[in-house]
Amino acid sequence: MDDFLYLMIELVAFAIIGAAVYLICRNKRARSAVGINLKPPKICPNCSEALPFFRFPKSFKQALVGGWTCSRCHSEIDKWGTITKRINL
Numbered sequence: 238m239d240d241f242l243y244l245m246i247e248l249v250a251f252a253i254i255g256a257a258v259y260l261i262c263r264n265k266r267a268r269s270a271v272g273i274n275l276k277p278p279k280i281c282p283n284c285s286e287a288l289p290f291f292r293f294p295k296s297f298k299q300a301l302v303g304g305w306t307c308s309r310c311h312s313e314i315d316k317w318g319t320i321t322k323r324i325n326l
């Protein structure tokens with residue numbers, strides 16, 4: 238009877254780990270604020286200015302979920318390289 242109990246605990250543990258892996262991978266594909274981008278953008282999509290390798294967050298949101306403020310055109314870019322606040326030159 239104890240073996241059956243341990244087997245059920247293992248099955249539940251694997252199901253929880255599998256669900257967590259699935260959610261992280263799904264978020265990465267959906268480009269949500271939760272996902273991790275291992276290939277950050279190199280240039281500003283608005284003015285092509287090079288983005289710094291080490292970023293200093295300009296707002297609370299950038300500190301929390303990542304992103305840049307371009308030093309040249311002051312547009313805000315999220316960690317996926319999408320412009321979230323475009324400033325026209």
Ligand SMILES: [Zn+2]
Binds near residue numbers: 308310312
């Ligand atoms: Zn820019």
